[in-house]
Amino acid sequence: MEYLIGIQGPDFVLVAADNVAASSIIQMKHDYDKMFKLSEKILLLCVGEAGDTVQFAEYIQKNVQLYKMRNGYELSPAAAANFTRKNLADYLRSRTPYHVNLLLAGYDETDGPGLYYMDYLSALAKAPFAAHGYGAFLTLSILDRYYRPDLTREEAVDLLKKCLEELNKRFIMNLPSFTVRLIDKDGIHDMEKLPHVSFPSPPQTSD
Amino acid sequence: MALQDVCGFLETLDDISPCTYLPNEMGYMWRTPFEFDGDSAFHFLFPPQQCSRKNRAPTLFSSTFSSLSPHQQPFQLSHGTTTLGFIFQDGVIAAADTRASCKGLICCPISQKIMPIHSHLVVNTSGSGADCMLWERILTREMRLYQLRHRKRLSVNGAAKLLSMMLHPFKGTDVCVAATLCGWDGEETQETLQSCMEIADVKEAVEQDSNVSAISDESAQGSVKMASINEQDEISKDTQALNPTVSNQNTKNALSTFGERSGPRVCYVCSDGLQLKGEIISVGSGSPYAYAVLDDGWRWGMTVDEAVALAREAVFRATHWDAYSGNNVDLFHITAHGWRRRDREDLKEEYYREREREKKKIKEREKERQKREGDELVEGEGDIYSVHCG
Numbered sequence: 299m300e301y302l303i304g305i306q307g308p309d310f311v312l313v314a315a316d317n318v319a320a321s322s323i324i325q326m327k328h329d330y331d332k333m334f335k336l337s338e339k340i341l342l343l344c345v346g347e348a349g350d351t352v353q354f355a356e357y358i359q360k361n362v363q364l365y366k367m368r369n370g371y372e373l374s375p376a377a378a379a380n381f382t383r384k385n386l387a388d389y390l391r392s393r394t395p396y397h398v399n400l401l402l403a404g405y406d407e408t409d410g411p412g413l414y415y416m417d418y419l420s421a422l423a424k425a426p427f428a429a430h431g432y433g434a435f436l437t438l439s440i441l442d443r444y445y446r447p448d449l450t451r452e453e454a455v456d457l458l459k460k461c462l463e464e465l466n467k468r469f470i471m472n473l474p475s476f477t478v479r480l481i482d483k484d485g486i487h488d489m490e491k492l493p494h495v496s497f498p499s500p501p502q503t504s505d
Numbered sequence: 506m507a508l509q510d511v512c513g514f515l516e517t518l519d520d521i522s523p524c525t526y527l528p529n530e531m532g533y534m535w536r537t538p539f540e541f542d543g544d545s546a547f548h549f550l551f552p553p554q555q556c557s558r559k560n561r562a563p564t565l566f567s568s569t570f571s572s573l574s575p576h577q578q579p580f581q582l583s584h585g586t587t588t589l590g591f592i593f594q595d596g597v598i599a600a601a602d603t604r605a606s607c608k609g610l611i612c613c614p615i616s617q618k619i620m621p622i623h624s625h626l627v628v629n630t631s632g633s634g635a636d637c638m639l640w641e642r643i644l645t646r647e648m649r650l651y652q653l654r655h656r657k658r659l660s661v662n663g664a665a666k667l668l669s670m671m672l673h674p675f676k677g678t679d680v681c682v683a684a685t686l687c688g689w690d691g692e693e694t695q696e697t698l699q700s701c702m703e704i705a706d707v708k709e710a711v712e713q714d715s716n717v718s719a720i721s722d723e724s725a726q727g728s729v730k731m732a733s734i735n736e737q738d739e740i741s742k743d744t745q746a747l748n749p750t751v752s753n754q755n756t757k758n759a760l761s762t763f764g765e766r767s768g769p770r771v772c773y774v775c776s777d778g779l780q781l782k783g784e785i786i787s788v789g790s791g792s793p794y795a796y797a798v799l800d801d802g803w804r805w806g807m808t809v810d811e812a813v814a815l816a817r818e819a820v821f822r823a824t825h826w827d828a829y830s831g832n833n834v835d836l837f838h839i840t841a842h843g844w845r846r847r848d849r850e851d852l853k854e855e856y857y858r859e860r861e862r863e864k865k866k867i868k869e870r871e872k873e874r875q876k877r878e879g880d881e882l883v884e885g886e887g888d889i890y891s892v893h894c895g
Contacts, residue, residue, distance in 0.1 A: 319781055324793060326773065327781050349669070349676055349778005394677070 299471050300345040301433035304401045305454050306413040306426050310482040311403040312454045315343050316473040336362045337372045338485050339405040346398035354396045358382050375404025379414035386420035399430040405481050437461040585829020587791030588629035590687040592769035593807045596840035599627050599687040600816035602824050603833040605634050614832040624843040626688030631789040632681040640682050644668050661688040661770035669780045682776040683788045689839050691767035791823030791830040798822050824852050
């Protein structure tokens with residue numbers, strides 16, 4: 299029911315996540331942010347079982363920040379991804395595995411942009427584009443067709459919009475809005491929420 | 506309990522019967538986040554030790570801590586209720602029904618689901634009744650300890666985080682708690698403390714005087730007027746000071762006029778780990794019905810009367826459709842001065858009153874229609890067809 303997507307360009311990574319926090323059949327929140335900022339240039343997108351997502355993501359977040367405090371420099375995205383995977387793997391065979399699916403997106407000074415796909419079985423793969431959730435079944439083929447390694451930022455956003463249009467058309471769940479962020483050498487940039495048609499907010503007073 | 510923790514005194518519970526292994530583990534778990542010895546600092550780094558807690562289903566009847574198979578519950582625990590909480594420009598409204606059910610039986614028609622934690626925080630609970638009672642007390646204890654140690658109240662979001670962390674080790678067990686924390690974050694000054702004590706006195710006096718009166722729009726205004734005139738002035742002055750131009754702004758702007766540190770807050774915490782901040786939260790089997798009413802009528806710029814009426818109607822509609830909600834409705838209103846409680850109202854009477862109102866409305870509409878057609882008859886030629894249509 300939740301959806302994450304990431305697209306890596308030559309010098310940026312574009313990520314988007316839906317904004318719905320649901321509890322059984324009710325949407326409890328329409329503006330829930332599923333992205334966790336690990337450092338100035340690393341974002342962790344996390345979906346999965348209710349409590350596990352926040353618990354695990356915050357644990358990783360605090361540890362990455364602790365590393366910086368201890369050592370004076372930040373973890374690279376690759377290192378952070380491997381650290382996350384190791385923690386998932388350690389807990390996988392314990393009595394309390396974390397059922398979370400993750401995308402880690404970051405920009406490294408030396409290696410450039412990176413997008414890492416991780417799932418609840420602690421598989422890790424560096425990929426040019428990736429998606430999680432039922433929506434992934436609908437959008438991965440679109441990404442396959444139109445993705446090129448030398449996408450510009452505008453083309454990446456257009457590709458993302460194509461994917462979200464397909465979701466609106468064919469996905470049974472209503473996912474009205476998505477948070478979109480872009481990571482490049484200048485850090486994490488918030489972009490306009492998609493789609494542009496905004497979700498009708500509760501009626502406002504008019505006196 | 507609180508003094509025991511402050512002194513660091515742990516009882517030995519080996520010789521006491523069944524389910525009291527819980528306090529021991531909980532004592533271990535809760536002391537560490539707040540102690541500042543070197544060992545416990547690392548407890549923040551590791552997700553809490555789960556060990557074999559998850560396989561132990563805490564039951565009343567099992568005295569062996571076997572982790573092989575969960576002991577059969579003697580009866581199914583049901584989680585039927587309607588609770589809701591929402592913020593608006595003049596504070597927070599927390600409302601809930603009062604029916605405690607157990608499968609098909611109403612165990613208690615007059616239970617209290619909204620408990621005050623401290624002067625500026627109440628918690629709506631749903632889920633398993635025993636778990637809710639226990640965790641309310643635990644949360645109250647931890648909030649009080651925080652206040653004593655740090656000389657300021659923990660914010661609503663902080664309390665939600667605390668409760669969520671405390672519940673996390675019990676994920677996967679039968680603990681079922683879905684709590685909505687409704688409160689007012691604010692600076693703790695001498696004036697507000699003073700006025701909170703005054704409010705408490707006024708509230709007591711007022712509760713002694715008032716009687717459970719009929720629910721209607723008149724009574725909604727009546728019970729709000731129960732507060733003394735001084736108090737009303739104080740409150741209106743304070744709200745004006747806090748939010749000068751609030752009524753036409755949308756939520757985000759309005760919250761920012763309060764500043765990040767103070768203002769109304771509503772936060773949902775669930776024992777399966779979900780934690781949400783929002784403007785409107787409703788929990789329980791009757792929550793879909795309540796959401797429908799709340800989404801339709803909620804505005805940031807509502808007056809207190811409108812908010813109270815909306816909350817009452819939402820609970821009323823939910824109790825009408827949901828079998829597991831019903832009996833009475835409790836309503837709390839929290840402002841910068843603290844919480845105030847409305848009298849408990851019986852929804853059965855509200856149901857009959859609504860039927861009367863509907864009957865009256867139908868009669869009025871009928872009269873109007875006849876009058877309109879009477880006028881048409883007079884204006885027209887007296888066609889037989891128009892007579893039949895009447």
